[in-house]
Amino acid sequence: ELVNINELFNYVLNRFDMILKKDDHPEKTYTIKRKFTKRDLWVDLDTDRFTQVLDNLMNNAIKYSPDGGVITCRLYETRNKVILSISDQGLGIPRKDIPHIFDRFYRVDKARSRQQGGSGLGLAISKEVVEALKGQLWVESVEGKGSTFYIALPYEPIKEEDLWDEV
Ligand code: ATP
Numbered sequence: 001e002l003v004n005i006n007e008l009f010n011y012v013l014n015r016f017d018m019i020l021k022k023d024d025h026p027e028k029t030y031t032i033k034r035k036f037t038k039r040d041l042w043v044d045l046d047t048d049r050f051t052q053v054l055d056n057l058m059n060n061a062i063k064y065s066p067d068g069g070v071i072t073c074r075l076y077e078t079r080n081k082v083i084l085s086i087s088d089q090g091l092g093i094p095r096k097d098i099p100h101i102f103d104r105f106y107r108v109d110k111a112r113s114r115q116q117g118g119s120g121l122g123l124a125i126s127k128e129v130v131e132a133l134k135g136q137l138w139v140e141s142v143e144g145k146g147s148t149f150y151i152a153l154p155y156e157p158i159k160e161e162d163l164w165d166e167v
């Protein structure tokens with residue numbers, strides 16, 4: 001279905017702002033910053049599956065960040081893509097692990113991850129969902145500084161000639 005991605009991303013983040021208040025993430029506080037384009041972007045996708053992708057990335061950003069971290073969420077368009085990004089100020093990912101984190105069951109540093117809980121499937125599933133939409137999911141990360149996960153989705157901007165009927 002054709003979905004307003006600004007609304008969908010906002011809806012997901014609003015829920016995380018409420019979780020914060022309900023303390024479902026005990027002992028963790030975080031601040032979500034939104035930097036969204038003002039232009040409404042429409043993308044053809046399955047709302048439930050794509051919501052799951054954003055939930056996974058947000059849960060990771062919280063889980064692998066220290067208390068009080070800022071999570072910055074961006075939404076913008078390029079010539080033919082819609083880009084969503086989620087940046088945290090967390091642990092970051094060692095360079096040697098970056099190529100593997102989208103593999104099933106792969107978790108950086110077993111000891112570090114064990115107390116955090118989780119199965120190591122979140123990113124593998126997310127990548128499948130995004131690639132089924134002919135999109136890309138990737139990460140830029142610096143160990144000890146933080147990570148930014150990017151989603152790019154194919155996007156056909158509305159062309160001027162589609163807007164007007166010539167009479
Ligand atoms: P789950 O299946 O519950 O999501 P998980 O979070 O361990 O478990 P993934 O979401 O697939 O699994 O992430 C894989 C691994 O990548 C994590 O175990 C963690 O080591 C690393 N990772 C993912 N996101 C981040 C992040 N934002 N910052 C630092 N490391 C991360």
Ligand code: MG
Nearest residue numbers: 060118122123
């Ligand atoms: Mg995860």
